[in-house]
Amino acid sequence: MRMEKKAAIRKILDRVSRVVFFLSTMAGVAALAILLYRIVSVGIGCLDWQFLTSFPSRFPDKAGILSALAGSVWVIGLTAPIAFVLGLGTAVYLEEYAKKNWFTRFLQVNINNLAGVPSIVFGILGLGLFVKGMMLGQVVLAGVLTMSLLILPIIVVASQEAIKSVPQHLRDASCALGATKWQTVKGVVIPAAFPGILTGVILALSRAVGETAPLVVVGALAFVSFVPISPLDSFTVLPIQIFNWTSRPQDEFRSLAAAGIIVLLIVLFATNTAAVWLRNKFQKRL
């Protein structure tokens, strides 16, 4: 009798817990849904061609996002090649060239720790090293260098994973045919690992598109009424423009911020879709 009662209680507890766990999972989903709904419903009214092609203005109905969009394109366009080359180079060195000694372990620990450093600290590095130390000033190039260092650990770790997953027998076959180390790396390892590397790079870049704090510290301006034409011009980026509009008390500017967020999310969505598409394309070729 007592056993049966106990079994019944255990069963009820099990059912209740299932519901509780399910609901708590749904809380996250609900948060995402509310967030997206709010932003789209507030911002969609401001989103038109004029918004995309105008400079920021004191008058909400004339304000646009052109300089921020151009700034973001500049930063991402220059950060991508720098971070890609450095990140891939580091990953290839660690996986294919480095001997397994204390120095390699130190490098690895160092990279893992860099990945956990708050982004604003990278901004402080950029301020002290590039803006003031190298006297670049508050320009696109300073932002680009800061961003490259910020996303470097992400690219390195993703590329390492991709390179690790290339089967050893492919390397052995290449070496057996007389290929040198570099020929093997260039002709066998990198092509086989490329889809994984690319995914890592694009995820890292989409992180860079949305980063605000380090660029605020490096000194991207809030009010830029021109499109930067060289890496040594001052600049602003999408998230900073959104930050500026959000900080103003008037509702009109809040709506502009929501419209800016829609543009930012579309850019992010596009890069992620590109990542999936490119990965599929390269995977098929092999």
Add this chain to the structure above:
Amino acid sequence: MSISIAGERQEGKSANQSVAVKGKRRSFEFVLRFLLMLCAAVSIFTTAGIVFVLLFETMEFFQEVSLWSFLTDTKWTPLFVPKHFGILALLSGTFLITLGASLVALPFGFMTAIYLSEYAPDRIRRMLKPVLEILAGIPTIVYGYFALTFVTPMIRQIFPYAGVFNALSASIVVGIMILPMVASMSEDAMAAVPRSLRDGAYALGATKLEVAAKVVVPAALSGIVGSFVLALSRAIGETMIVAIAAGSTPKLTLNPLESVQTMTAYIVQVSQGDIQYGSIEYKTIFAVGMTLFLLTLAMNVIAQWITRRFKEKD
């Protein structure tokens, strides 16, 4: 893959040529290895750069402000007269936000992980994982906007005396932001628990809940706790949400309805203004940054240590 090999076959024609090519190749390989090492060195220079920049300006800072008053003064007012430099006021803001965020993220993240790893049918799992990934990929500025324009008005309806900027709103949203990280890292840890342990418990007649609570969670504990600590470290370093929603009033308080200021929000506030290079305001950025860096570094090291230490045992 075949391209590089085809190129070499033509090289073997004359012995002399081949020796010359080999020499050239060897020096090329040598230069290349060096270049790759330089790439790897960049990450070391980055760490060294961070430490050097922070240390250099922080030392300058401590020539004007004593370490004692930095650590014990309870007011932080570098932008007004009289100037006070008590990091405690900023630390308490950071602590309050982190505490609030963990009250949201840890239980919900943990339960989400259990649901995904133990309960969810494959079909639902495949639908939910991308949702969490999207949640994790949303820029923090978007969360900041959400906090100020949605969560804050809601809080002010429930507590009319809450400020336009308050710690509660920022805490909740920071919690939402770090939730996917807790969920996915804890789930990874739970998924790594061997199937046979679960089967053993089921064979003894355990329910799902008992298997989860008494077998899976204890076995995955190191990974779960590691994910908690890492998430807290993320919350400490989070910047835009608190800069937008928590306000800019550094003070020692535990009341979540008041406006506070975190270390990160202070750095943003100062950076936005026109600050003179070499002024005391400029140096505070580095002193606060140094505190933030040391705090998050310590937490990350602890998280790694927990994960590694307990892994060795089982």
